[in-house]
Amino acid sequence: MLRIEDLTVAYGRVRAVTGLTMHVEEGEFVGVVGHNGAGKTSILMTIVGTQRPAEGSISYEEQDITRRSPDDILRMGISLVPEGRRIFARLTVGENVRIGGHARRDRAAVAKDLERLRERFPVLAEKWDRSGGELSGGEQQQLAIARALVSAPKLLLLDEPTLGLAPLMVDRVFEILEELHAEGRTILLVEQNAKRTIEAADRTYVMRSGGQIQFQGTSRELSEMSDFETAYIGMAGDGAR
Amino acid sequence: MIGAIDLQVGVDAVSFGALFAVMALGLALLFGVMRLMNFAYGELIMVGGYTMYYTRDFGALPMILITIVVVVFVSVLMELIAFRPVRHAAPVTLLITSFAVSFGLQQVAFMTVAKGRQKGVEPYPWLTDQHHIAGLRLSNLDILTLLVAAGLLIGMTLLLKRTTIGIQLRASTEDYQMAQLVGIRGNRVISFAFAITGLLAAAVCILFVLRTGSLSATMGVTPLLIAFVGGAIGGLGSLTGAALGGFTLGVVINSIQSSLPVDLSGYTLMFAFLFVIVVLVIAPSGLLDLTRRVWSAATTRFEVLNRRAA
Amino acid sequence: MSSAFALGRRYLRAAWTPIVLSAVIVITWAIVENAGSVTLEEDVMRLFLWMMLVLAWQLFSGNSGVMSFGHVAFMAAGAYFSALLTMSPTLKETTFADMPQFLASWIRPAELGLFESMLAAGALAALLAAVFGIAVARLAGIAAAIATLAILVIMFTFIVQTPSVTGGSDVLVGVPRETTPGNVAISLVVIIFAVYAFKQSRHGIRLRASRENQEAAQSVAVNVRLERYIAFVIAGVICGVAGALYAHYFSGFAAADFYFELTFIVVAMLVVGGMQSVAGAVVGTYFLTIIYLTARRAEVDGALGIEWPSGTANLLVAIALLLALILRPSGITGGREVPWPGALWRRKGAVAASAAGTVPEEVKEAITAGPSAPEATTRSRPDAPTPTSGESL
Numbered sequence: 001m002l003r004i005e006d007l008t009v010a011y012g013r014v015r016a017v018t019g020l021t022m023h024v025e026e027g028e029f030v031g032v033v034g035h036n037g038a039g040k041t042s043i044l045m046t047i048v049g050t051q052r053p054a055e056g057s058i059s060y061e062e063q064d065i066t067r068r069s070p071d072d073i074l075r076m077g078i079s080l081v082p083e084g085r086r087i088f089a090r091l092t093v094g095e096n097v098r099i100g101g102h103a104r105r106d107r108a109a110v111a112k113d114l115e116r117l118r119e120r121f122p123v124l125a126e127k128w129d130r131s132g133g134e135l136s137g138g139e140q141q142q143l144a145i146a147r148a149l150v151s152a153p154k155l156l157l158l159d160e161p162t163l164g165l166a167p168l169m170v171d172r173v174f175e176i177l178e179e180l181h182a183e184g185r186t187i188l189l190v191e192q193n194a195k196r197t198i199e200a201a202d203r204t205y206v207m208r209s210g211g212q213i214q215f216q217g218t219s220r221e222l223s224e225m226s227d228f229e230t231a232y233i234g235m236a237g238d239g240a241r
Numbered sequence: 242m243i244g245a246i247d248l249q250v251g252v253d254a255v256s257f258g259a260l261f262a263v264m265a266l267g268l269a270l271l272f273g274v275m276r277l278m279n280f281a282y283g284e285l286i287m288v289g290g291y292t293m294y295y296t297r298d299f300g301a302l303p304m305i306l307i308t309i310v311v312v313v314f315v316s317v318l319m320e321l322i323a324f325r326p327v328r329h330a331a332p333v334t335l336l337i338t339s340f341a342v343s344f345g346l347q348q349v350a351f352m353t354v355a356k357g358r359q360k361g362v363e364p365y366p367w368l369t370d371q372h373h374i375a376g377l378r379l380s381n382l383d384i385l386t387l388l389v390a391a392g393l394l395i396g397m398t399l400l401l402k403r404t405t406i407g408i409q410l411r412a413s414t415e416d417y418q419m420a421q422l423v424g425i426r427g428n429r430v431i432s433f434a435f436a437i438t439g440l441l442a443a444a445v446c447i448l449f450v451l452r453t454g455s456l457s458a459t460m461g462v463t464p465l466l467i468a469f470v471g472g473a474i475g476g477l478g479s480l481t482g483a484a485l486g487g488f489t490l491g492v493v494i495n496s497i498q499s500s501l502p503v504d505l506s507g508y509t510l511m512f513a514f515l516f517v518i519v520v521l522v523i524a525p526s527g528l529l530d531l532t533r534r535v536w537s538a539a540t541t542r543f544e545v546l547n548r549r550a551a
Numbered sequence: 552m553s554s555a556f557a558l559g560r561r562y563l564r565a566a567w568t569p570i571v572l573s574a575v576i577v578i579t580w581a582i583v584e585n586a587g588s589v590t591l592e593e594d595v596m597r598l599f600l601w602m603m604l605v606l607a608w609q610l611f612s613g614n615s616g617v618m619s620f621g622h623v624a625f626m627a628a629g630a631y632f633s634a635l636l637t638m639s640p641t642l643k644e645t646t647f648a649d650m651p652q653f654l655a656s657w658i659r660p661a662e663l664g665l666f667e668s669m670l671a672a673g674a675l676a677a678l679l680a681a682v683f684g685i686a687v688a689r690l691a692g693i694a695a696a697i698a699t700l701a702i703l704v705i706m707f708t709f710i711v712q713t714p715s716v717t718g719g720s721d722v723l724v725g726v727p728r729e730t731t732p733g734n735v736a737i738s739l740v741v742i743i744f745a746v747y748a749f750k751q752s753r754h755g756i757r758l759r760a761s762r763e764n765q766e767a768a769q770s771v772a773v774n775v776r777l778e779r780y781i782a783f784v785i786a787g788v789i790c791g792v793a794g795a796l797y798a799h800y801f802s803g804f805a806a807a808d809f810y811f812e813l814t815f816i817v818v819a820m821l822v823v824g825g826m827q828s829v830a831g832a833v834v835g836t837y838f839l840t841i842i843y844l845t846a847r848r849a850e851v852d853g854a855l856g857i858e859w860p861s862g863t864a865n866l867l868v869a870i871a872l873l874l875a876l877i878l879r880p881s882g883i884t885g886g887r888e889v890p891w892p893g894a895l896w897r898r899k900g901a902v903a904a905s906a907a908g909t910v911p912e913e914v915k916e917a918i919t920a921g922p923s924a925p926e927a928t929t930r931s932r933p934d935a936p937t938p939t940s941g942e943s944l
Binding site for chain 2: 880
């Protein structure tokens with residue numbers, strides 16, 4: 001469904017990602033883990049169109065989306081839950097959620113989805129008319145996910161959703177992701193929490209700094225790699241409790 | 242009798258301030274969406290003023306409608322030609338661009354409509370008819386200004402809170418990039434913002450010209466300064482703050498002007514701007530923001546004390 | 552001795568930009584002296600005096616990235632103050648009959664020469680800039696720009712409203728004509744060297760680093776406020792001195808000469824030339840002055856058979872500025888200084904960092920690898936992208 005070929009992303013003279021090739025198939029739950037500075041966020045920003053790559057291409061459902069604008073890419077069915085959540089603090093919870101769906105034509109379907117979201121995220125339903133800035137970190141994370149879901153995406157991208165969350169909330173986030181995966185959604189998850197990600201995902205890419213893939217595979221394949229153990233121990237310290 | 246005079250001054254100042262509240266709101270909207278401090282906003286008033294001059298014989302309603310259309314058109318055009326190409330530049334670049342547009346428009350006016358004899362628009366006689374309410378004099382113009390300003394502010398609030406485009410505008414104002422990521426089309430939102438602010442500018446212009454009557458190529462400069470500075474004092478990051486700031490400064494300037502002894506009243510602008518510098522140093526993100534923070538700090542402390550006592 | 556030669560060559564290379572720019576000034580001056588045309592002399596005087604303002608603006612705004620609308624106010628202060636000190640006492644009796652005694656007692660009898668009045672102008676400008684600078688240095692972005700705008704309006708209003716000291720909005724006449732193209736050319740050369748030296752000094756480097764990334768600069772112990780303050784005051788002094796020279800050449804001037812129109816021209820010249828370099832200040836001034844003065848001639852005398860309406864010259868400047876902002880925001884020079892001839896035929900990588908208007912690489916690396924960079928985990932990892940600090944109100 002999503003194919004990234006030979007991607008290079010640079011900020012001035014600094015290369016965040018170099019020669020990256022990866023892919024996501026429909027219905028898969030793919031994880032991307034690695035240290036800070038490994039270029040993970042840059043990959044997502046390039047997919048959604050807020051960042052232009054220096055080299056390489058990205059194609060989605062056989063179409064080249066390398067130079068498309070973010071609002072086009074959203075309409076094609078890719079939705080991002082960004083790093084830091086970035087909910088609109090001055091809008092209410094309801095407005096935040098609804099704005100995720102404004103690009104859709106079928107208002108009836110949107111209304112139904114909103115209802116289902118309210119069921120799935122009861123804490124949001126409760127605080128529907130409060131302003132986004134009043135929510136806790138974990139609630140904001142749910143709001144950001146809900147907002148992304150309202151656009152009925154075929155591919156859901158998440159950038160470090162568990163960053164800064166309490167362990168209980170981390171569990172909840174992974175629970176939601178597993179539910180979505182079970183419903184058949186395609187998910188690309190960028191995370192610091194390597195252990196949980198590798199366990200939850202169908203396949204995981206392990207990146208090192210400079211934006212190159214060090215390892216990739218299912219959780220079983222990764223555990224069988226000999227040099228993975230050492231790198232893994234380094235990573236398991238990030239965020240795993 | 243002194244009390245009545247003070248209050249009279251207050252009433253005039255309030256209607257004057259209302260104009261600047263509306264204008265500051267327009268500036269804040271553009272600042273919020275694009276990080277653009279639009280110096281050329283004052284020139285929209287000038288363009289509207291001259292439009293009124295050339296259409297003054299068409300009757301009140303046609304004159305008003307045509308002026309609104311022209312000003313909105315110029316506003317949207319301004320964005321397309323001058324600001325869109327530099328949209329992603331640093332705010333300082335945008336500021337200088339707006340400075341260039343403003344200056345350029347003034348020069349065009351000097352070269353065309355502002356040549357020769359000074360033009361003016363006769364205020365309609367019925368506007369100066371006064372009513373006496375509770376011992377205060379209120380001219381029809383004052384009443385009209387207050388009503389229109391209040392109407393516009395309420396209208397803007399409804400627009401922002403209830404309509405889809407309003408929510409999109411607020412989202413873009415808060416986090417432009419994130420708004421794009423949820424599919425909001427930046428161009429559309431920004432053009433809309435310029436159109437709406439054009440409408441606000443047209444209203445301010447009409448009320449302003451009906452009040453003062455005279456036109457010149459630089460007539461927009463002083464209102465812009467007051468609105469800009471007032472908005473900044475209130476806090477350009479928030480629409481309410483900017484409107485309040487514009488209002489306050491308008492009231493302050495009008496009050497200073499009326500209450501200073503005659504030989505000092507020319508210094509009004511000077512004192513006003515000294516005041517502005519002081520405020521900026523104390524509260525760089527505006528007085529509203531400062532007030533909010535002080536308020537929440539005070540209430541938190543109050544809660545803590547309460548809990549300790551309990 | 553080859554080492555003396557090498558040393559001399561190093562100094563030459565370090566001062567290459569101001570040397571070349573000064574040579575251009577001197578050549579221009581020589582042309583004026585020998586042409587004997589009064590109009591040419593006036594035009595070149597305008598050129599030189601504007602260039603001083605543009606250089607002052609480059610020193611502050613170019614290096615700090617903070618927009619200042621207010622420096623023309625310091626020129627006004629310098630012009631008026633120096634004029635008050637050099638005009639003949641009898642003339643002052645009549646023009647400033649109402650001057651309050653505490654000022655008149657020492658101003659009226661004063662009859663200084665040009666040089667002393669320049670010093671006085673610089674001193675007053677320094678004082679004013681020192682006071683206002685306290686506020687401006689603390690503010691960022693738009694707030695600072697507003698504060699400087701306030702300074703401009705405050706000064707203008709004061710001058711217009713206090714005729715007893717300034718003659719009000721009328722043209723002040725009778726200032727002794729003591730400025731010669733020579734004084735101005737020499738002053739300009741001094742200013743060019745000073746502005747360039749500042750840019751290359753520790754202060755200049757720190758200021759430029761803060762322009763690139765304020766938080767990071769602060770984290771490596773750059774006192775941003777202090778650096779801005781210093782630059783603000785120095786720029787103010789230059790403007791004050793320029794004001795004194797202006798007053799004593801054009802002999803008659805008014806408050807409106809030091810307001811928005813002049814501010815606009817100065818901004819345009821630097822932006823078109825290239826905000827980040829001293830060469831940009833000089834190039835931009837030459838470029839726009841030629842356009843402006845030619846257009847002014849056309850307005851007055853007509854050209855190509857048309858009566859150009861007044862305002863054409865200003866409009867052309869506005870258009871030039873807009874084009875620069877849209878098409879080439881880094882200006883004609885792109886922020887670069889005068890290239891050393893040797894570097895022109897060497898590979899890019901060998902160009903000396905000091906020839907470029909950008910922040911030296913060591914400083915950049917120190918900043919991007921600093922502890923405040925969010926993604927870097929160790930100091931030796933410069934590959935983490937640092938977000939540039941956005942403008943906040």
